[in-house]
Amino acid sequence: MIVVSGASGQLGRRTVELLKERGDASSIVALSRTPEKIADLGVTARAADFDDPHSLVKAFDGAERLLIISTDQLDGEGTRVRQHGNAIEAAAKAGVGHVLYTSIVEASAQGNPSLLVPDHLATEKLLAESGLAYTVLRNSLYSELLLQSGPAAVASGVLAVNSGDGATGYVTREDCAAAAAGLLASGGHEGELLDITGPAALTNAEIADLLADVTGKPVRYQPLTDEQYTAGAIDAGMPEAFAHVMATVGQATREGYLNSVSDAVERLSGRKAPALADYLTANRQTLLGA
Numbered sequence: 001m002i003v004v005s006g007a008s009g010q011l012g013r014r015t016v017e018l019l020k021e022r023g024d025a026s027s028i029v030a031l032s033r034t035p036e037k038i039a040d041l042g043v044t045a046r047a048a049d050f051d052d053p054h055s056l057v058k059a060f061d062g063a064e065r066l067l068i069i070s071t072d073q074l075d076g077e078g079t080r081v082r083q084h085g086n087a088i089e090a091a092a093k094a095g096v097g098h099v100l101y102t103s104i105v106e107a108s109a110q111g112n113p114s115l116l117v118p119d120h121l122a123t124e125k126l127l128a129e130s131g132l133a134y135t136v137l138r139n140s141l142y143s144e145l146l147l148q149s150g151p152a153a154v155a156s157g158v159l160a161v162n163s164g165d166g167a168t169g170y171v172t173r174e175d176c177a178a179a180a181a182g183l184l185a186s187g188g189h190e191g192e193l194l195d196i197t198g199p200a201a202l203t204n205a206e207i208a209d210l211l212a213d214v215t216g217k218p219v220r221y222q223p224l225t226d227e228q229y230t231a232g233a234i235d236a237g238m239p240e241a242f243a244h245v246m247a248t249v250g251q252a253t254r255e256g257y258l259n260s261v262s263d264a265v266e267r268l269s270g271r272k273a274p275a276l277a278d279y280l281t282a283n284r285q286t287l288l289g290a
Contacts, residue, residue: 005031115249146207164253164254182270
């Protein structure tokens, strides 16, 4: 049996859909705090709450392989690590054969300033100490983020961020789901930390050029300081706490912590990750605000 947590979210839902394309839907269990929201997936749906360890043991029962998708509780108070710890302990009690966990690239790199990192690193440590067979899928930043920032950059002609000359191996959520589904279906890679990235790492100056090429509109890159980025993000409506988090992601990019590139998407899913230029071209209308 294959169990996928967070199936009401975008990554979890797509992972389940891709698993169904690979084999027998009766062997798939999808988890959510609100299982009624995933009834349309056509697989067994179970209730699971990462704040309720008892519900997790029941939800994980019979799992040969389990995908733990990291939660979104970025409160700075350790909530996410506690939730992940609950899931890992429940997996051990339920006798899960193999646990997959979605982390972030360079989670264990010394000095990485990204505030997204500490919770993932702590969770990876819990997995390593759990006695469970596990694999960590260290996802890079989603290409979809560029569909959020890209339209404003195209409209204004300026892509303004604090990443300096640093590069990012952007990967689509679709490819992260495909990699996870491939590993859940086939198994293997126990004890490995796998970077899940696109085929190349690009700087924001290069991305600005891509935006211009794809849309036919002039776009230039404008480097910002961390303080300028944070203030601008808050002015644009981003919650202050999250703006500070994203500023540290820009700092991490600037310092070279997001430039990892691997072929793990192809090795796990059997298909190549698209070049960022191809992804942006396929989403040209979104970038144009249409």
